[in-house]
Amino acid sequence: MRFTIADLKKGEKGIITDSSSEDIPLKLLEMGCLPGNEVHLLQLAPFSDPMYLNVNDSFLAIRKETASLIVIEKIDE
Amino acid sequence: MSKQLNVALIGNPNTGKTSVFNALTGLNQKVGNYPGITVDKKQGICELSRGVKAHVLDLPGTYSLNASSLDENVVIELLLNKNDKDYPDVAIIVSDVENLKRNLLLFTQIKDLKIPTILVINMSDLMNRKGISLDIGLLEAKLHTKIALVSTRKNRGIDELKQLIENYKTISTEPCLDTSTIDATYFQSLQKAFPNQDVYKLWLVITQDANFGKITRQELDISKFKTKSNQELKRLQQKEAIKRYQFINAILKEGQTIDRSKATGLRSKLDRLLIHKVWGYVIFFLILLTIFQAIYDWATFPMDLIDTTFASLAEWVKNTFPGGGMLTDLVAEGIVSGIGGIVIFIPQIAFLFLFISILEESGYMSRVVFLMDRVMRRFGLSGKSLVPLISGTACAIPAVMATRNIENWKERLITILVVPFTTCSARLPVYLIIIALVIPEGSIIGLSYQALTLMALYLVGFGMAIFSAYILDRILKTKHKTFFVVEMPNYKLPLLKNVIITVIEKTKTFVFEAGKIILAISIILWVMASFGPGDKFKNAESYVETTATQTTYERNDQIAAFKLEHSYIGIVGKTIEPLIKPLGYDWKVGIGLVASFAAREVFVGTLATIYSVGSASEGENIETIKTKMANETYADGTKVFTLASGISLLLFYAFAMQCMSTLAIVKRETKSWKWPILQLIGMTAIAYICALIAFQFLK
Numbered sequence: 001m002r003f004t005i006a007d008l009k010k011g012e013k014g015i016i017t018d019s020s021s022e023d024i025p026l027k028l029l030e031m032g033c034l035p036g037n038e039v040h041l042l043q044l045a046p047f048s049d050p051m052y053l054n055v056n057d058s059f060l061a062i063r064k065e066t067a068s069l070i071v072i073e074k075i076d077e
Numbered sequence: 078m079s080k081q082l083n084v085a086l087i088g089n090p091n092t093g094k095t096s097v098f099n100a101l102t103g104l105n106q107k108v109g110n111y112p113g114i115t116v117d118k119k120q121g122i123c124e125l126s127r128g129v130k131a132h133v134l135d136l137p138g139t140y141s142l143n144a145s146s147l148d149e150n151v152v153i154e155l156l157l158n159k160n161d162k163d164y165p166d167v168a169i170i171v172s173d174v175e176n177l178k179r180n181l182l183l184f185t186q187i188k189d190l191k192i193p194t195i196l197v198i199n200m201s202d203l204m205n206r207k208g209i210s211l212d213i214g215l216l217e218a219k220l221h222t223k224i225a226l227v228s229t230r231k232n233r234g235i236d237e238l239k240q241l242i243e244n245y246k247t248i249s250t251e252p253c254l255d256t257s258t259i260d261a262t263y264f265q266s267l268q269k270a271f272p273n274q275d276v277y278k279l280w281l282v283i284t285q286d287a288n289f290g291k292i293t294r295q296e297l298d299i300s301k302f303k304t305k306s307n308q309e310l311k312r313l314q315q316k317e318a319i320k321r322y323q324f325i326n327a328i329l330k331e332g333q334t335i336d337r338s339k340a341t342g343l344r345s346k347l348d349r350l351l352i353h354k355v356w357g358y359v360i361f362f363l364i365l366l367t368i369f370q371a372i373y374d375w376a377t378f379p380m381d382l383i384d385t386t387f388a389s390l391a392e393w394v395k396n397t398f399p400g401g402g403m404l405t406d407l408v409a410e411g412i413v414s415g416i417g418g419i420v421i422f423i424p425q426i427a428f429l430f431l432f433i434s435i436l437e438e439s440g441y442m443s444r445v446v447f448l449m450d451r452v453m454r455r456f457g458l459s460g461k462s463l464v465p466l467i468s469g470t471a472c473a474i475p476a477v478m479a480t481r482n483i484e485n486w487k488e489r490l491i492t493i494l495v496v497p498f499t500t501c502s503a504r505l506p507v508y509l510i511i512i513a514l515v516i517p518e519g520s521i522i523g524l525s526y527q528a529l530t531l532m533a534l535y536l537v538g539f540g541m542a543i544f545s546a547y548i549l550d551r552i553l554k555t556k557h558k559t560f561f562v563v564e565m566p567n568y569k570l571p572l573l574k575n576v577i578i579t580v581i582e583k584t585k586t587f588v589f590e591a592g593k594i595i596l597a598i599s600i601i602l603w604v605m606a607s608f609g610p611g612d613k614f615k616n617a618e619s620y621v622e623t624t625a626t627q628t629t630y631e632r633n634d635q636i637a638a639f640k641l642e643h644s645y646i647g648i649v650g651k652t653i654e655p656l657i658k659p660l661g662y663d664w665k666v667g668i669g670l671v672a673s674f675a676a677r678e679v680f681v682g683t684l685a686t687i688y689s690v691g692s693a694s695e696g697e698n699i700e701t702i703k704t705k706m707a708n709e710t711y712a713d714g715t716k717v718f719t720l721a722s723g724i725s726l727l728l729f730y731a732f733a734m735q736c737m738s739t740l741a742i743v744k745r746e747t748k749s750w751k752w753p754i755l756q757l758i759g760m761t762a763i764a765y766i767c768a769l770i771a772f773q774f775l776k
Contacts, residue, residue, distance in 0.1 A: 026315075026318075029318050030179075032178075049450075052565060056179065060565060
């Protein structure tokens with residue numbers, strides 16, 4: 001099953017495997033949303049949108065819509 | 078005179094770049110505009126040793142050399158144009174110690190342009206506390222640069238930085254990495270097509286054109302060279318980012334150690350409270366209340382002071398140059414009161430920016446954006462629309478300018494279009510006098526009807542903003558994709574110096590931007606009110622009857638009122654009377670409406686003249702206008718100001734676009750007359766219809 005950042009629950013982590021979708025803003029890639037980097041979902045706004053992440057040492061918030069384009073592999077702890 | 082040294086400050090947002098700029102230049106700085114666009118251009122002079130001066134340009138914050146907003150585009154345009162008079166002799170990349178990795182991405186891009194580059198690592202005082210240690214020697218060698226460890230908070234490292242700037246010629250211009258390896262054949266063909274150009278520069282021009290739009294001051298034409306689709310280009314850019322991070326990670330592995338156990342949990346503790354599903358909203362609401370309290374309560378003291386000062390100044394001009402005639406009148410009534418009408422808003426604007434800059438500097442504003450984005454999106458707005466909507470309660474002009482950081486054009490446009498519905502402070506004097514006139518005194522559960530009406534007007538304004546955003550979201554079709562990335566910066570105590578400089582700069586921008594229009598219209602209105610065709614205007618004295626009981630003051634007031642009726646503005650008021658009659662207004666109110674185009678609060682002053690209370694003493698003024706207005710009747714004896722016409726007038730002021738300054742700013746920000754004209758027609762139509770319904774229904 002395809003797993004994306006949008007499927008993460010609060011506090012969970014994952015490793016990005018694919019962020020090549022054309023609809024992902026370049027800025028997000030430059031902030032470190034690149035394959036191999038770890039994503040940590042820190043908090044969610046009401047209705048789980050936007051999502052507050054830590055990736056590549058950057059703290060950022062993105063909309064669920066965008067988050068669902070970034071494919072990850074979940075890390076079980 | 079030696080040639081001046083050009084320094085450009087470049088860096089990610091939230092790295093303290095502006096603090097470094099302030100530390101280098103002190104108050105020796107000014108804000109202008111880049112030609113043709115409204116991005117602030119901040120520049121200053123930095124004194125180096127032996128009388129050498131550096132011209133420092135604080136470029137807008139950017140994450141990379143691939144622009145996604147107007148602000149970021151400025152950076153790229155400058156760096157791609159060697160002929161620009163501001164083209165830097167030396168670039169300073171400002172990074173903060175905690176986000177070194179991400180900041181180095183931009184650094185390596187600038188290095189690839191072969192500009193001598195100094196790396197400033199700011200907030201270095203936090204290194205110990207965050208458990209970060211750096212091998213500066215190693216980093217300098219691997220990145221081919223000089224590094225300055227700076228703490229603007231503790232005021233450390235600035236002198237060392239100045240020395241580095243002075244010796245910029247010793248800094249290597251060797252690039253950090255070779256971008257062309259991401260697609261060797263493509264880059265070779267690119268180089269072949271333009272043998273005299275730097276290949277990385279060519280690559281930037283191409284991607285810039287594809288992603289953001291044509292560079293306006295472009296010196297080379299690459300339009301004939303196009304071998305890749307936008308999708309392919311984007312894939313290459315992703316490859317470029319990966320390649321850069323590989324390089325950066327390899328260096329940081331050696332040059333940086335982070336002891337994660339030392340990291341303090343301030344961020345997560347504060348986040349848990351400030352973006353909590355309940356408490357987050359409660360806290361935000363309380364902060365909003367404080368801001369409104371400041372704007373509407375604390376600001377009244379300086380505003381009253383300004384009001385009386387300008388009134389006595391106008392009086393002084395009249396008394397000092399009694400023989401000046403027309404010119405004296407122009408200065409006293411046109412210019413002095415025009416300037417007074419601008420200056421009066423300074424306390425509110427300053428308070429507003431004081432709060433906004435504290436909230437932004439502290440890192441809190443991003444949390445509000447995070448909290449509100451989902452709610453706002455339902456109405457076609459963005460979480461980032463919130464700051465403009467709050468600013469709109471003081472004045473729509475800074476509010477429209479505050480929309481610049483909304484990346485999504487459609488969301489930005491909708492925000493600009495609906496912001497003028499929020500109740501700006503210029504509406505307040507109008508509301509107060511009409512409410513006092515038509516809303517009965519008395520109260521319900523301890524709240525007076527009048528206060529409730531005022532509150533309802535605020536809600537109506539905000540509600541109309543949200544409602545029209547919702548409608549516009551359905552109507553407007555744009556091909557722009559949603560785009561929303563908010564950095565959640567670290568919490569920090571705002572630096573007083575930064576806050577004060579922001580407040581001064583923003584207030585200055587307001588005074589000069591809005592000021593020149595308000596002043597111009599004040600003068601036009603003065604001319605229209607001071608001249609009139611025909612004998613009735615010229616010899617008003619002989620038309621106004623003298624009665625025995627009248628004092629000289631009363632007679633003069635009556636003459637003034639008679640003159641106004643037959644002046645050009647009076648004629649305009651009479652001409653539009655048939656149009657505004659169905660709303661319950663007579664031609665006198667019509668004059669007030671026309672005059673309001675300078676600024677809404679002019680309404681009260683204009684009515685004062687029309688109802689001939691011009692020379693009544695200060696303080697009694699409002700009471701006197703009120704009484705006169707209350708007694709105003711039509712020829713058949715019915716009152717002009719009733720509950721119906723009052724509510725109708727309130728609604729008209731709540732919705733109508735009556736502010737030329739705002740229209741001018743909207744034109745500048747949207748770069749077309751289409752949107753301000755749409756705004757003028759749309760808002761005024763809504764106002765007219767609502768006022769019409771209210772009057773006809775309540776009559």
